[in-house]
Amino acid sequence: MEDSKIIDLYFKRSEEAVKESQAKYGKQCGIIAYNVLRSKEDSEECVNDTWLKAWGSIPPQKPNRLSVFLGRITRNLAIDRYRSGHREKRGGGETAVCLDELAECVGYEETFPDGASLKEALKLFLSEQPPRNKEIFLLRYWYIFTVKEIAERLKLTEGAVKMSLHRTRTALRIYLENEGYDI
Numbered sequence: 001m002e003d004s005k006i007i008d009l010y011f012k013r014s015e016e017a018v019k020e021s022q023a024k025y026g027k028q029c030g031i032i033a034y035n036v037l038r039s040k041e042d043s044e045e046c047v048n049d050t051w052l053k054a055w056g057s058i059p060p061q062k063p064n065r066l067s068v069f070l071g072r073i074t075r076n077l078a079i080d081r082y083r084s085g086h087r088e089k090r091g092g093g094e095t096a097v098c099l100d101e102l103a104e105c106v107g108y109e110e111t112f113p114d115g116a117s118l119k120e121a122l123k124l125f126l127s128e129q130p131p132r133n134k135e136i137f138l139l140r141y142w143y144i145f146t147v148k149e150i151a152e153r154l155k156l157t158e159g160a161v162k163m164s165l166h167r168t169r170t171a172l173r174i175y176l177e178n179e180g181y182d183i
Contacts, residue, residue: 025070050070102141121181
């Protein structure tokens with residue numbers, strides 16, 4: 001079913017919207033949640049929470065791209081669940097490593113007056129990157145893949161993935177500083 005028809009079902013408050021969302025995007029959301037949480041049970045629960053959150057968000061929101069909208073909800077829910085489950089274990093697990101790596105080049109939440117400015121800055125920066133670098137960056141920091149998983153997926157060495165990530169993070173930091181952000 002087309003995304004626009006699924007969104008129309010949400011606006012009509014039809015339960016079919018959730019079924020269609022799950023059929024079309026359940027696997028994608030499951031991968032996102034699992035890559036953050038590394039637990040099948042927690043991931044399934046997070047994906048189920050995604051449908052509930054989408055139900056409560058549409059309407060009034062009308063997403064342009066349903067896959068991105070649902071992916072963002074899943075990712076945010078998974079990160080929140082991860083953080084609440086690992087408060088005392090800061091630094092453990094792949095998610096913490098990814099967040100720490102990214103914080104080195106973009107700073108922390110206080111660096112940006114609102115999330116929208118960071119989102120726009122990242123969108124512009126990534127639009128200027130070579131496709132391979134952009135793909136590696138998104139696999140690592142959006143989908144929370146390990147370096148090894150990225151290397152296997154893209155048929156690269158782990159060293160090549162690490163170097164690409166390092167160079168992209170460095171370029172991002174310079175980009176943000178040139179845009180006037182105090183990192």
